[in-house]
Structures are given as C-alpha cells and as structure tokens.
Amino acid sequence: MGSPGLNNRNNGQQLGVTEPISFGGPTEFDVIKSSELEKFLADAGLYESQEEAVSREEVLGRLDQIVKKWIKAVSRAKGFNEQLVQEANAKIFTFGSYRLGVHGPGADIDTLCVGPRHATREEDFFIELHKMLVEMPEVTELHPVPDAHVPVMKFKFDGVSIDLLYAKLSLWVIPEDLDISQDMVLQNVDEQTVRSLNGCRVTDQILRLVPNIQSFRTSLRCMRFWAKRRGVYSNVAGFLGGINWALLVARICQLYPNALPSMLVSRFFRVYTQWRWPNPVMLCPIEEGSLGLPVWDPRKYPRDRLHTMPIITPAYPCMNSSYNVSSSTLRVMTEEFQRGNEICEVMEQNKADWNTLFEPYPFFEVYKNYLQIDITAENGDDLRKWKGWVESRLRQLTLKIERHTFGMLQCHPHPNDFSDKSRPFHCCYFMGLQRKQGIAANEGKQFDIRATVEEFKHSVGMYTLWKPGMEIHVSHIRRKSIPLFVFPGGVRASRPAKVIGEGRMIMKLKSDSADKSCESTAGAVDAVDDKKRKLDDDTNQRNRKCMSSITSASGKVSEMSGNRSLPIIGPSAPTTTTSCSITGSGMNVDAPEGARLEGFEANSHCDSSNSVCVTQIPSHNGGEAEGSVGCSPPIRSFSSGAGLSCSKEAEKLAIEKISGPALAHQDFSEELDELEDEFSSMDKTKHFGGGTKGSTVESSTRKAGVAGNEVGPTKSSLQSGNLEELEPAELSAPFVNTLPASTSVTQRKPLIRLSLNSLAKATSKSS
Known part of the structure; x- marks a missing residue:
C-alpha cells in the first residue's frame, strides 16, 4: 500500500493529487497476462505498419513546410520588408492519439499550426491557407469548419487524415524551439487560441504525469478499444472521447506506478466501479495561474456544479473535459465499468480470457424500444455537413427527454451512425429507450415525447447553412423492427x-x-x-x-425468446414526422387516438432514486476543499465474495477514500437548465421542411424569429396529473421553441470540507 517518498522518473516527485494505492510490482501472472494482452491488441489490428508510420512522418514534415511558406506569403502581402518576411515562421505541433502514441491504422492526426500575431484565423488561415491547400493535388476532402467551438480545417494529405487547428500567439516571430507548455504562450491571446493550444498542452502534460509511458500507452490502447467495442467511446454522443479515456487511464497509472498493463486494466475497472461521481478525477492540483483565465471551479461557476462526471485537464487553464456526459450516459458507463470489473475478477482466477472482456455490446438486443433518427441530403458534400451538425445536436435530444420526463425515461444513444446503402445520401442514428428502474409501469401512464421531438427538430433547424434536401425524420421502432442494414452483413x-x-x-x-x-x-x-x-x-x-x-x-x-420471424420496418420518408409518446405498457407513434403498443418495460436495472453523490471541489492552493452537490447515478460498491482477501478489502477502502465522500445530489431538472440558456441566446432560426444538420458549430446559438404559428408550453401527463391523448404532429410542421420555466438553482452552502492531504494520509494508514 501507499507510503511516502515515491521515487519515479519525475525526480522523486509524487505524481497525482494523492499517494499511490500500491507500489507493488508485477507478478509472474501479470507478466503473462500483459503479454497476452499485447498479442490480443496486435491481432486486433490496432498497431500501424512501419510503412504507414513513415508515411505519416513525411506528411507532417511536408505540412510544416507548407505553413512556413504560407506565413511568409502572408507577411509579404501585409507589407513587411524582406528581412521580416524571411524571419516569419509558423510551426506544426501534434496532439491527441498520435502524440500519445496510441493511434491505429488509418487514424487521423490532430495537428496545431502556431502562427504570429499578424496572421489572422478568419482571413489568413481559413482563406489564404485554404486557397493554397485547394491548389495542391495531394490534398483531398478539404472541409473548413471556422464556426466550430474549436475552429478546424479537415482534409486528407496523401491519404492521411488531418485535423488542423490554428493558434495565433502574441509574438511577432515564432521561434523554431517554441515551448508551448509554458503558460506565457497564453498571454494576450483570444479564446479560440486558448482552446486550440489546450490539446497540445494537455497531451504533453499527461505524458509528464504518468510514471511509465509504455505501460500507459498499452493500457490506454486497450481501454480505447474496449470502449469502442462496448459502445461508450464518443464525446459528441455524451460518452467519453480520446482525451477523457487518456486522463482516466493516466490516473490509474499514478495510483499503481509499478503495475503492468494487465493489472492497470483490472484496476481501472476496480477503481471506477467504486468512484463516487461527480467527484472529479484529476492528475494534478488545479492552479489559478497568473493570467486570470477561468478554471474549473464549482464554487465559483454554477454551471460547473452540474457536471456529472468531471475529468479535469492537467494543463492551465484546467477544464472539465467531459462536460457532455449526461445522467443517462453516465449510467451506461458505470454499468459497463461494473461488467468489466466482474470479468477482470474472473480473469484473475485464470478462468477467462481477454476475448470475454472485449465482447461487442449487443445494443440492438438490449432494449425493446428505440428512436430512429434518419437524415438525408441532396449530395455527399451536403450530407457530410448535415451529418456533422445533427451529430452535434443529438446530445440535446437525450437531455430534453430526460428533462421533460423528469428523469423517468432514460436514453441510451448509440455512438455510431448507420447507412442504408439502398438509399443515396442517407444515414441514421439510434437511441435505446427504457423506463427508469424503480418507476412503476402503471397501466395507462404515458411519457409523451412528441413535443420534445419537435423541440429537438427546432434546434436542429437553426443550422445556418441549411439547404433544400437536408431533411430529418424521427420515428419510434420496436426491437423486432430494427432495419437489417444495422447488422453486420445485413443479417440479424x-x-x-x-x-x-x-x-x-x-x-x-x-x-x-x-x-x-x-x-x-x-x-x-x-x-x-x-x-x-x-x-x-x-x-x-x-x-x-x-x-x-x-x-x-x-x-x-x-x-428472452429465441429466433423469430419478425417484420422489418425500414425508414419512413424523411419529409414526414413521427410523433412519440411512451406509455406504461407501450409507446404511441403516429397511432390512432387511444391506440397503444404493448410490451414497453425496463431492460436495465439501475435505480438512481436513492443515489448519493458529491462534487469534491479540490483546493486550488493546497488548502481545504469545499464540497458542492452534483447529479449522478449510484455507483455500486466493490463486489466482495466469500474468498475476498484482506489486501483486497484494504485496497477497496483506499479507493473509497481517494474517490471522495458521498453527499446528496441536487435535483435532476437543474442539470438540464443549460438548455434554457442555449435557447434564450439564439437570435436567428431557419424555417425548414423537416431538415437539420450539423457540425460543432457555434452558429447554432442564433435565435429564430419565426412568424406565425407559435406553440405554447406543452404539459406532459406527469405535469397535468391526467392523461391526454394528443394527435400526431408532423415533423415538418412549424415549431417555435418554448421551454418550460426552469427550476431556479437554490444557493447551497458547502456541505463538506476535505483536504487532499487528509485523503493521502487516510490512504496511507489503511495499508
């Protein structure tokens, strides 16, 4: 167990906000299982060939030369003398999976172009550099996204996918040996530059804060593959993306600094099965910094208190990298952690292999009811843009359903899209639906989500680049009616x-x-x-x-029953609307008045009605920390069998202390008050006939002024106290967003004061 004086590659300094749980080294069993894991990952095709690695390095070298040529041309066009033109410089940095060393074959490379103060993002980067790239035959699929939260230029260079960001520093000349890990690079820069630099700064900081980079890389490669197989790898869908998984794995490496990958994977599930969300996961203490940039602090910023699964970036300014996680997606992930933990316990008895852990999640077998969201466009370019926009809004549909049903109807979004090859320029998304565990399925009681679907369509319709042919169709389908094209080979x-x-x-x-x-x-x-x-x-x-x-x-x-001969219902015409209402025994979708479908019941058993949670707010200066409340499903305690050893019990106790105390969480509806802010800030709306599109575009924050039909707040059956049968509504019908009044957030006093030093001491004593 933990003891003072960790001696590691960081000059003897302790890594992490607490001492490690265990300094134990690998056993012979760990060596064997780690070797098996590496072979499994290699057989799964997760490592690129040497030829591809060389090709990527060549592409990055050529890209660096292109931006250097570009900045000289920009400097000359702005009237700089020839000496300054020759001194002008821009530099390429990498971040993300490529910089971490966990990328696979065909993966894109996240790159950052750092330029001087006179090269603007709007004109010089997205116009002049764009023109240069368009004229190059080796550049294909060029797609600039200047309105994104982090503006990016996407393209392929000699077949290698590139995501290129731009950071404009306050320097007149960019030195070739620039160190962007220094906080001073953030001085006098705009917000987009801070976000763009954050990717590189966080990636480099992660590599500095793990005790063994090679073990970290193998473990992270494993967890990324596991998350994709189990359907929980997608930041845009409300799960976790690459940086989130990297931070979670890095924290486990800190807690078990001498462990090999097989043990790190096992402890990953053991720790996060017990973790008391929304207590944050941090690799280092949060520092205020000297530049006055805002950092994650639930005591100061009310929105930070609503984060359900905070995973804090280690570079200044420290932010929550997992703000997209909702209560529904957190529930899904915690249940997957529990499953992984149970399988790893079996593997520790040498009675299971890695294949069991990586079994694909049977998404289309788990639920009885699904939402199918179909989108279409006129051509491939329109579909790519439309698809990106819709993807960026799907998380809002999950939040709206949770909000309007008071958390009693839970959503499970599938992180991937599917395409019906028989339909040109088409793709669709799916969400599993289930009643919250512990809610009685009273006959006749219904969840009417038709207005919610219309509201979602309204937000999607605010896409400023909408074109005719960009359409969306939302429908309810039963498990037996899942279209065949979602299954591998088209076979159920x-x-x-x-x-x-x-x-x-x-x-x-x-x-x-x-x-x-x-x-x-x-x-x-x-x-x-x-x-x-x-x-x-x-x-x-x-x-x-x-x-x-x-x-x-x-x-x-x-x-569950065996094979059946079931009818398959394909996607409906995109210009028609499907209205949805879920009853205690079924879900009404364009059904005649009074008609109901039978058999809607819960297929998951996560009861969050009695969950107890806390946000442990870390001290920024090493002093005491104050607690603030958040919202989270319950985390099951570590399973202990009859043969559980004393050392495992001690480890369990240490994990509980490190993951923080548990307090009551705030009301569910407050988590989703962000939707009010989003819609209240919109200033322009595009009226469309059932279409919507997307990418991570900030232009979505413009408000619609739609003349004519206005729809007032819709009372659900739960609000009105009685059941109302509503007539089917057309998805393409005009809809003006009107949200119910938000529940005000009451001022809360700190519920607990807990110093991180006391956690470390308690952990040490438990050994």
Missing part, C-alpha cells in the same frame, strides 16, 4: 436464449466460460473438488451458481 444475429444480469451488463452463457466465471464470482476458492462430482450434477449445479452470482448485483435474470 440469433438472439441468446438467456440474458444475464443488468440490462447493460449482458453476458452470454457459454458452456465453457460459465463454469469458470461462476467459480470466481461466487468466491468459492476453497473446499470444492470438482473432479469428485458426477458430470451431470456438476454441470447443472455450477450453472445455477453462476447465474445466481453474476446476477447478484441486479437480482434479476431476463428471459
């Missing part, structure tokens, strides 16, 4: 006979792995000699024990 897979445990923690029982996992999770490490049992009794009894132990967290085994 056979459904498992039994689905074990929570709705999201689904494990198929295989005859060989069932016996192994049940022995581990039941904690039966002694007293049973399997060889003395009869074969038939052995099989039956252990299968029963396995099912009981795996499902102990939720206490329920869901029976």
Whole structure:
C-alpha cells in the first residue's frame, strides 16, 4: 500500500493529487497476462505498419513546410520588408492519439499550426491557407469548419487524415524551439487560441504525469478499444472521447506506478466501479495561474456544479473535459465499468480470457424500444455537413427527454451512425429507450415525447447553412423492427436464449466460460473438488451458481425468446414526422387516438432514486476543499465474495477514500437548465421542411424569429396529473421553441470540507 517518498522518473516527485494505492510490482501472472494482452491488441489490428508510420512522418514534415511558406506569403502581402518576411515562421505541433502514441491504422492526426500575431484565423488561415491547400493535388476532402467551438480545417494529405487547428500567439516571430507548455504562450491571446493550444498542452502534460509511458500507452490502447467495442467511446454522443479515456487511464497509472498493463486494466475497472461521481478525477492540483483565465471551479461557476462526471485537464487553464456526459450516459458507463470489473475478477482466477472482456455490446438486443433518427441530403458534400451538425445536436435530444420526463425515461444513444446503402445520401442514428428502474409501469401512464421531438427538430433547424434536401425524420421502432442494414452483413444475429444480469451488463452463457466465471464470482476458492462430482450434477449445479452470482448485483435474470420471424420496418420518408409518446405498457407513434403498443418495460436495472453523490471541489492552493452537490447515478460498491482477501478489502477502502465522500445530489431538472440558456441566446432560426444538420458549430446559438404559428408550453401527463391523448404532429410542421420555466438553482452552502492531504494520509494508514 501507499507510503511516502515515491521515487519515479519525475525526480522523486509524487505524481497525482494523492499517494499511490500500491507500489507493488508485477507478478509472474501479470507478466503473462500483459503479454497476452499485447498479442490480443496486435491481432486486433490496432498497431500501424512501419510503412504507414513513415508515411505519416513525411506528411507532417511536408505540412510544416507548407505553413512556413504560407506565413511568409502572408507577411509579404501585409507589407513587411524582406528581412521580416524571411524571419516569419509558423510551426506544426501534434496532439491527441498520435502524440500519445496510441493511434491505429488509418487514424487521423490532430495537428496545431502556431502562427504570429499578424496572421489572422478568419482571413489568413481559413482563406489564404485554404486557397493554397485547394491548389495542391495531394490534398483531398478539404472541409473548413471556422464556426466550430474549436475552429478546424479537415482534409486528407496523401491519404492521411488531418485535423488542423490554428493558434495565433502574441509574438511577432515564432521561434523554431517554441515551448508551448509554458503558460506565457497564453498571454494576450483570444479564446479560440486558448482552446486550440489546450490539446497540445494537455497531451504533453499527461505524458509528464504518468510514471511509465509504455505501460500507459498499452493500457490506454486497450481501454480505447474496449470502449469502442462496448459502445461508450464518443464525446459528441455524451460518452467519453480520446482525451477523457487518456486522463482516466493516466490516473490509474499514478495510483499503481509499478503495475503492468494487465493489472492497470483490472484496476481501472476496480477503481471506477467504486468512484463516487461527480467527484472529479484529476492528475494534478488545479492552479489559478497568473493570467486570470477561468478554471474549473464549482464554487465559483454554477454551471460547473452540474457536471456529472468531471475529468479535469492537467494543463492551465484546467477544464472539465467531459462536460457532455449526461445522467443517462453516465449510467451506461458505470454499468459497463461494473461488467468489466466482474470479468477482470474472473480473469484473475485464470478462468477467462481477454476475448470475454472485449465482447461487442449487443445494443440492438438490449432494449425493446428505440428512436430512429434518419437524415438525408441532396449530395455527399451536403450530407457530410448535415451529418456533422445533427451529430452535434443529438446530445440535446437525450437531455430534453430526460428533462421533460423528469428523469423517468432514460436514453441510451448509440455512438455510431448507420447507412442504408439502398438509399443515396442517407444515414441514421439510434437511441435505446427504457423506463427508469424503480418507476412503476402503471397501466395507462404515458411519457409523451412528441413535443420534445419537435423541440429537438427546432434546434436542429437553426443550422445556418441549411439547404433544400437536408431533411430529418424521427420515428419510434420496436426491437423486432430494427432495419437489417444495422447488422453486420445485413443479417440479424440469433438472439441468446438467456440474458444475464443488468440490462447493460449482458453476458452470454457459454458452456465453457460459465463454469469458470461462476467459480470466481461466487468466491468459492476453497473446499470444492470438482473432479469428485458426477458430470451431470456438476454441470447443472455450477450453472445455477453462476447465474445466481453474476446476477447478484441486479437480482434479476431476463428471459428472452429465441429466433423469430419478425417484420422489418425500414425508414419512413424523411419529409414526414413521427410523433412519440411512451406509455406504461407501450409507446404511441403516429397511432390512432387511444391506440397503444404493448410490451414497453425496463431492460436495465439501475435505480438512481436513492443515489448519493458529491462534487469534491479540490483546493486550488493546497488548502481545504469545499464540497458542492452534483447529479449522478449510484455507483455500486466493490463486489466482495466469500474468498475476498484482506489486501483486497484494504485496497477497496483506499479507493473509497481517494474517490471522495458521498453527499446528496441536487435535483435532476437543474442539470438540464443549460438548455434554457442555449435557447434564450439564439437570435436567428431557419424555417425548414423537416431538415437539420450539423457540425460543432457555434452558429447554432442564433435565435429564430419565426412568424406565425407559435406553440405554447406543452404539459406532459406527469405535469397535468391526467392523461391526454394528443394527435400526431408532423415533423415538418412549424415549431417555435418554448421551454418550460426552469427550476431556479437554490444557493447551497458547502456541505463538506476535505483536504487532499487528509485523503493521502487516510490512504496511507489503511495499508
């Protein structure tokens, strides 16, 4: 367990805001499992070839020469004398997965162009440099996004995907040995430059704050692959993106500085299964800095108190990198952490392999009800722009549904899009829908989300670059009606006979792995000699024990039927609207008045009604920290079987202390008050016939002034107290956004004072 005086590559300085949980080195078992993990990742095709690596380096070198040529041309055009023109310089930096060394074949390269103060972003970067790139035959798919939260120019250079950002420093000349990790580069720069520089500064800081870079890289590569297989890798959908996963893995490396990747992966799930969100994950203390830039501080900024899963960047100005996470997506991720933890415990008994951990998540088998969002455009270029815009707004649909149903209807967005090849310039997205666990499915009680869907369409329709043909269609479909094009090869897979445990923690029982996992999770490490049992009794009894132990967290085994011959409902015409209302027994979609679909019930078992959470606000100066409340689903405690060792109990206690105390969270509706601000700040709206589009564009903050039909606030059945049958509404019908009055956020006093030093001491004592 932790002890003072960590001696690592950072000159003996402690890495992290607390001491490590364990200094233990690898065992022979860890060496073997780490070797197996690296082979598994290599066999999965996650490493690029040497030829591709050389090609990327050549592209970056040529790109650096292009920007140097560009800045000289800009300087000459602005009237600088020839000496200053020759001294003018711009420089290329990399960040993200490429800089971290965890990129795979075909991955894009996140790059940053740093230029001097006289080279502007709006004219020189997005116009002059754009013109240069357009004229180059090796540059293809050039797509500038100047209105994005972080302005970017996307293109392919000799087949290598590039995302190019621009940072305009306050220097007249950019030195070739510029160190952008120094805070002074942020002096007198605009907000877009701060954001653009943040990617490089955070990436470099992560590499400085991990004790073993190679173990960090292998573990991060593993977790990125796991997150993609389990459907929780997508920042835009409300899950976590590359930088978020890097920060989470880096924190585990700090807590177990001498561990190999196999142990780091296991401890990743063990720690974050117990983590008490919304306590923040930090790699270093938050510092105010000397430039007066705002940093993440829930005590000062009310919006920071609403973040459900804070993961704080380590470079000044420290920010929450995971502000997109909602209560629904956090619920999904915590259940996946729980599943990963249980499988890793089985693997520690050497009774499962890495394939079990990386089983793809069966998204289209878990829920009974889905929303399907279809979008179309006139051509490929329009579809790419439209698709980016819609993607950037999908998270708002999740938030709106949560808000308007008071958190009783939960959404699970699929992070990927799908395309029906039989339809030109088309793609669609899916969301799983379920009633919150613990909410009684009273017959006749309904969740009417038709107005919510219209509101979502209204926000999407504010795309300022909307063109005719850009259309959107939202429809409710049942599991049996999922279109075939979402399945690999267009073939619906056979459904498992039994689905074990929570709705999201689904494990198929295989005859060989069932016996192994049940022995581990039941904690039966002694007293049973399997060889003395009869074969038939052995099989039956252990299968029963396995099912009981795996499902102990939720206490329920869901029976599912086998193969059926089911009708398939394809996407409807994009110009028509589907209105949705979910009842206690079904979900009405363009149904005749009074008609209902049967069989809507929860498939997941996460009850957040009694969750207890806290935001532990770190001290910026090493002093005491004050607590503030947030909103989060409950985190299940670390599972302990009959054979759990004392060392594991001590580790559990240390994790609980590091993850912070638990306090009551604020009301659910307050989490979504940001929607009020978003719509109240809009100044321009485009009226359209059912179309919407997107990229991460700030132009979405313009408000619509639509003359004519205005729709007042719609009362749900929960608000009015009785059930109203509403007639189907056309998706293309005019809709003027009117949101219900937001619940005011009451002023709260700090609920707890807790110093990080006390956490470290408590952790040390627990050993």
